[in-house]
Amino acid sequence: MQLHIAETEIGQGADTVFAQMVADTVGVPMEKVHVVSTQDTDSTPFGTSAYASRQTYVAGFAIKNIGTQLKNKVLAYASYLTGKPADALDMSEGIVFEKASGQKIMPIDELATTALYSTAQAEQFSAEGTTQIKSNAYSFGCGFVEVEVDIPLCKVKLIKMINVHDCGKLINPQLAEAQVHGGMSMAIGYGMGEQLLFDPKTGKPLNNNLLDYKLSTTMDHCDLRAEFVENAEPTSPFGTKALGEPPTCPGAPAIRNAILNATGIAVNQTPMTPHVLFEKFKEAGLL
Numbered sequence: 001m002q003l004h005i006a007e008t009e010i011g012q013g014a015d016t017v018f019a020q021m022v023a024d025t026v027g028v029p030m031e032k033v034h035v036v037s038t039q040d041t042d043s044t045p046f047g048t049s050a051y052a053s054r055q056t057y058v059a060g061f062a063i064k065n066i067g068t069q070l071k072n073k074v075l076a077y078a079s080y081l082t083g084k085p086a087d088a089l090d091m092s093e094g095i096v097f098e099k100a101s102g103q104k105i106m107p108i109d110e111l112a113t114t115a116l117y118s119t120a121q122a123e124q125f126s127a128e129g130t131t132q133i134k135s136n137a138y139s140f141g142c143g144f145v146e147v148e149v150d151i152p153l154c155k156v157k158l159i160k161m162i163n164v165h166d167c168g169k170l171i172n173p174q175l176a177e178a179q180v181h182g183g184m185s186m187a188i189g190y191g192m193g194e195q196l197l198f199d200p201k202t203g204k205p206l207n208n209n210l211l212d213y214k215l216s217t218t219m220d221h222c223d224l225r226a227e228f229v230e231n232a233e234p235t236s237p238f239g240t241k242a243l244g245e246p247p248t249c250p251g252a253p254a255i256r257n258a259i260l261n262a263t264g265i266a267v268n269q270t271p272m273t274p275h276v277l278f279e280k281f282k283e284a285g286l287l
Contacts, residue, residue: 001026002034006047007059009037012244013175014055020171021060021238025067026074027091028108045130053242054136056171057233062131064237069127074108077115077123081106137233139241141165143187143250146222147258151286154277156259158188158222163247166229169239173228180226180247187251189216193271 003022009015015035023030039047071091078096079086088099096105106114115123146159163180170176193214197206207213226247232239252270260266265280281287 001028001032002036003063004036004044005059005062006039006041006044007055007062008039008047008050009035010050012050012055012179013172014050014059016175017056017171018059018063021063022067024238025064026071028094032094052136053139053244053246055244056238056240057137057236057242058133060236060238060240061133062129065131066127066129069129070125073123073125073127074111077125078105078111080121081111081114135235137168137236137241139165139167139243139246141167141246141250143184143254145251145254145258147255147262149259149262151263151281154274154281154287156192156255156272156277158192158220158255160223160225161188161251161254162225162227163250164227164229165243165246166231166241167243167246168233168236168241169230170228171238171240176228176243177226179243181224183245183247183249184224184226184251185216185221186248187255188220188222189214189271190248191252191255191270191272192216192220193273195271195273 001022003018005018007014007018015037019030019033019035022028022033036043072086074091075086075089075096078084078089082089082105084098089096089105090099091097091108094108096108096111097103098105112125115121115125142164144162146161148157148159149155150157161184163184165180167176193216196208196213198204199206233241255272256267259272259277263281263286265284265286267276267280269276278287
């Protein structure tokens, strides 16, 4: 089974989640679903790209719609072959079965082959369509950070970072946790080191390379932990909400508040580097 969809895989695991959605909707094993991850308007409808943490939520509507269409076509053909009403049949794990008795009737691959080569009523199973969604589902989250502050050295050491998110029903918990870890990593860079510098006279960037622009590494990371509260979103066919970008949001403010809790000094700028902390601690009389 192939899925052509306009929503784009950019490394966040979207294709895996799309395959899970198809498997759940149609009633086939996930390993039987192949996502054609070459988004092109020659073969798929136009999609407005990967942004706003919207893909799982938005794609879910299209997959539910088209997957249901496809499933109904398969069950209609199974009804033709067996003489049983289509609404008395269902599919699970790639097998067409009778709802009332649970009796297995035919594997879907066998049924599709029968339909394809039938000389009486040939049919190829496919479904297509466009689903437009004008909104997104709000997700909620919070972040907690534990730090140690060396005041003489003006240095902050991250001890622990915890993010808790309500992103609706988790389609793939492992991918969700990876998304949150990635967001926390970005937050560490934003809060602790990343800063693009410009020449005040020319406006040219001074550190626009990976040697001089400080990206956080594993040495800058602390113990990262992700927790989830699953409140299913009623407007989503799969109960999902946004998750991609929210994990990046609370990290830097949580680091700022942890520094405030430890020293009594509010640092209202990023990144909170030793140079910035030196000036703040000096103003407050800590140095």
